Amino acid sequence: MATDEGTTRVARLHHILRGDVLRGVLTPGQPLRLAALAKTHDVSMSVVREALARLAEGNLAVLTPNHGYRVVEVSREDLVAITELRVILEADALRRSIEHGDVAWESAVVASHHVLERATPYLSDGPGSTQEWSDAHSAFHSALIAACDNPRMLAITRQLRDGAEIYRQLSDGNLRASSTTQAGERDIAAEHRELMELATARDPRVVEALQRHLQRTTDDLIGSGIFGEPRH
Amino acid sequence: MATDEGTTRVARLHHILRGDVLRGVLTPGQPLRLAALAKTHDVSMSVVREALARLAEGNLAVLTPNHGYRVVEVSREDLVAITELRVILEADALRRSIEHGDVAWESAVVASHHVLERATPYLSDGPGSTQEWSDAHSAFHSALIAACDNPRMLAITRQLRDGAEIYRQLSDGNLRASSTTQAGERDIAAEHRELMELATARDPRVVEALQRHLQRTTDDLIGSGIFGEPRH
DNA sequence: GTTTTCATGATTTTCGAAAACTTATTGCTT
DNA sequence: AAGCAATAAGTTTTCGAAAATCATGAAAAC
Known part of the structure; x- marks a missing residue:
């Protein structure tokens, strides 16, 4: 079963990134660079940006203006x-x-x-x-x-x-x-x-x-x- | 005092739209069309899209895939x-x-x-x-x-x-x-x-x-x- | 030796348009 | 007339690049 079509790229990437944060592949505090993520997931930067915005929606990432997103810190x-x-x-x-x-x-x-x-x-x-x-x-x-x-x-x-x-x-x-x-x-x-x-x-x-x-x-x-x- | 510079366009538009939803200028269920909002607020569609994503972050808007955003419904x-x-x-x-x-x-x-x-x-x-x-x-x-x-x-x-x-x-x-x-x-x-x-x-x-x-x-x-x- | 200034590079932010998708309409067939 | 495919219009989604912003480090000034 392909968990692929029938949904948008943003949604798919969001799902992937959420999993990566939850399973510790992306570690707390790590910066989430647009260009890098766009390249590794073979998608445009706009898609990455919106996927990250949705990560932030669930408090899994945070945005600092003009500094981009990073994985949420722990304490x-x-x-x-x-x-x-x-x-x-x-x-x-x-x-x-x-x-x-x-x-x-x-x-x-x-x-x-x-x-x-x-x-x-x-x-x-x-x-x-x-x-x-x-x-x-x-x-x-x-x-x-x-x-x-x-x-x-x-x-x-x-x-x-x-x-x-x-x-x-x-x-x-x-x-x-x-x-x-x-x-x-x-x-x-x-x-x-x-x-x-x-x-x-x-x-x-x-x-x-x-x-x-x-x-x-x-x-x-x-x-x-x-x-x-x-x-x- | 200009509440303008020192922040991004997305943040400014988000603030405006949040106010519009909260004070009922944008009514529940109303579709939030990208092109229209981009024109009236004189920004690109990308900016509108991300501002809307942040509205959805606070449960003030909802996104249906391939149908865009609309103001959250009430009940x-x-x-x-x-x-x-x-x-x-x-x-x-x-x-x-x-x-x-x-x-x-x-x-x-x-x-x-x-x-x-x-x-x-x-x-x-x-x-x-x-x-x-x-x-x-x-x-x-x-x-x-x-x-x-x-x-x-x-x-x-x-x-x-x-x-x-x-x-x-x-x-x-x-x-x-x-x-x-x-x-x-x-x-x-x-x-x-x-x-x-x-x-x-x-x-x-x-x-x-x-x-x-x-x-x-x-x-x-x-x-x-x-x-x-x-x-x- | 310390600080300031200024270019350089890297990254984010924004733009405008192309591509994909959904809905409505038209025109054709039955 | 009713049903259906094909087309067209409107909207969202995605792309690739330009513009703006921030960090780095070297050169100049104190």
Whole structure:
């Protein structure tokens, strides 16, 4: 299946660049030069420019006047800010989702969890979590809140999830350096299973479970040393 | 003072178009034709296109592939969605603001409230609330939450506020048609004064006061008949 | 030795037109 | 008359290059 025609070049390039930023091919702060991108993707500079404008739309790139675009910078403060918002919004979206979700929603949650459970999380020699797992993970969290009846809330949480994904990818890159992950030693698969079971059972405690899940992930990310060692 | 040089044409046009959408010069659903806009604003089509891309960034315009941009549509459901999010996020931003705000913040709140209080809300023959009042109103709400320590939260609430402003402007356009505003007969100035006083006193009840304020505004907007008469 | 000025190169920003696409219209066939 | 292909007009999308802006470094001035 060619994921090609039927859409504009800008949209295609935007999709490619978004993926490159999310999987860390383009690193935070890196300048996004028009001529270079135009050449490597065999497209006009105008197309690159508009694709970058759409990246900026999702807070994945920033524009400085007369200096062009660059990949968005990362910081401990920003990761904390993103997480605070996700704990508020994604939790509320989940609350609404288990309230309004129908059988099709339940089924999608179970299905996406199954894909996530079967995905290979790490490659023994790879650079971190696999693309397969990242995609499945994103799809699962997306499915959980899909039945929320506030479209704007979904759009915002999707954007925040993208922002957080950059940090996860960054941590993956550092994984081989820092020996083991952390003392607490999480069982992430178990957390996901719990989310799936509570959600499909319409148990309101799933909301707090998600909040803990998000908070732990951020704590681990910060603990993994992507911002340099934590202050004493 | 020329608000002209020192910035790019795209940025200038974006600022103009954003204002036109917010004050209802460009009406919801209206197609934004490149050639026409390029001619009236005396710039190239590329500039228009990128300015529109930035409008879409703030959810003020939408792009359909091969059909170009148009002003974002409005609906009762969307206004409700925006309000739900504002009640959650703007309230939390205010809670953080009264917690972290310093004297400079207090001063800015008092100052912006003073400007709002002195602004002429309506012109007897005008099309609705004055631009002066709208700007002052926006500045006041912005000042209230300015001391929030989560930049992303501020960015999102600003975007939501823009979205809501379209509906307010729409209601203004209908004002002369529907005789009086509503039965409840609000004293909006009093509500703003209460917000100002509670906020500068760091009274936590200001959070609920803001939530009530936002909810009432939306209820009035819906009651004003901008979506046609409310279902019986 | 330090600062300022001025060219040079690199990059962004803007332009005007060609190409692609969508919709409406015309003219032909049945 | 109705249906359909072909054409035309209008609009978006893409291109390639010109114009404007910013960074670099050398030469000149203090």
